[in-house]
Amino acid sequence: GDDREIITLDLHLLPGAVSRIDRYLEEAEFLSSTEEYQGEQDLSHRGTITLRVKRGDRQRQVQFNYTRHPAMRALVRLFRNIVTQESRIFAIQLARRYGPLDLDRQLRALRREVKNQWIAEPQKLLPLLEDLESDREVLLMARRQASEIVRLIRKRASRH
Secondary structure, eight states, X not given: OOOOOOOOOOOOOOHHHHHHHHHHHHHTTTTTOOOOOOOSSOOGGGOOEEEEEEETTEEEEEEESOOOOHHHHHXXXXXXXXXXHHHHHHHHHHHHHHXXXXXXXXXXXXXXXXXXXXXXXXXXXXXXXXXXXXXXXSOHHHHHHHHHHHHHHHHHHHHO
8 A cells, every 4th residue: 555644834935935926927927818838849758837826816727848938937947946945944854853864965955955046045944054053962064064054045145
């Protein structure tokens, strides 16, 4: 039998991410448009994106696996970065609780994701990272890794 457990996570986005989602939907005129957004290439082997938006009594759903539409590309990138961020937060929390030796590896991956701008809301990570930094139960190398990521996020934030 299938003994995999379903895990449900609450997703809370910062106002900046929500406004970016709204902006991309407005730029695409998503709710009023009939455009399907599917580009000329078929990249279905990489998965299909289903986007459903409901505002009041207006609702629209589209599916595509590749698009050249700038606002839709930006929206898909943002959603992928949100998934990367939330998956990494979950993995870090699991490692901290159940596999402390894996925590450093998870933090190195997070550092790479922050550097490559694959995280939607880096500032959302600060409370978790600062807590790791100050937790003497966490291995020193993981605390240092957390400190480096905090510095990286703050440095990037000060440029904007």
